[in-house]
Amino acid sequence: MKKFLLTLTIAASMCAMTSCGGSNAGNAEDSARQAESASAVAAQEAAKAQQDSIEAARQDSIKLAEEAKAVEEADIAVINKVYTYVFTWNESAIKQLLSPAVISRMKAANEYDDGSMNLRVLTTDNQDGPSDVSKVNNVVAEGDGWYKVSFTEMGTKGTKRVKVADGKIADYK
Numbered sequence: 001m002k003k004f005l006l007t008l009t010i011a012a013s014m015c016a017m018t019s020c021g022g023s024n025a026g027n028a029e030d031s032a033r034q035a036e037s038a039s040a041v042a043a044q045e046a047a048k049a050q051q052d053s054i055e056a057a058r059q060d061s062i063k064l065a066e067e068a069k070a071v072e073e074a075d076i077a078v079i080n081k082v083y084t085y086v087f088t089w090n091e092s093a094i095k096q097l098l099s100p101a102v103i104s105r106m107k108a109a110n111e112y113d114d115g116s117m118n119l120r121v122l123t124t125d126n127q128d129g130p131s132d133v134s135k136v137n138n139v140v141a142e143g144d145g146w147y148k149v150s151f152t153e154m155g156t157k158g159t160k161r162v163k164v165a166d167g168k169i170a171d172y173k
Contacts, residue, residue: 075164076139079147082162082169086119087134087153094119099170122149122160122172129154145170 078097085094094117095103106117131154138150145163152158163171 072141074167075141075145075147078164078167078169079139079149079162080136083122083136083149083151086122089119091117091119097168099165099168102169102172105172122162122169123151123153124156124158126154126156129156131155 082094082097085091085097098106103117106119106121107115109118109121110116111118133155134151134153136149136151137157140148140150142148142161145165147162147164148159149162150157150159161173162169
């Protein structure tokens, strides 16, 4: 649009000069200077518009990164809470942090037919270990909602992969 207006302005200026008998060299030089000046202004405006566009894209990128970081932090908080409940064997509290599909899988993994979940599918499955220490050591985002959880269960180190979606554990490996 700016280029169109610039072209229109230049064309109108040239027509006005020609119709007023502007065929001498002085008028031609003035026209050339005006056209050159208008072209420079248009180039500056285009450069400014490009800079504004780049800045807007940069701001959008920063906002997306901040949002992704916030989601990741929330997911890690869910994982830490789930593992706290797993290590303390708090089945009733953990249910609110598991998807229905994960609850079904954990119930199916239970060797007893009592309707409870096998929480050990998220750990090393140790019943005893060299110490009483059970804790999450590290959680690393792997992308697409998946996280690698490094933990110590009763003194034995282990790792599992869990997926978080909508604030709940949605899958595990």
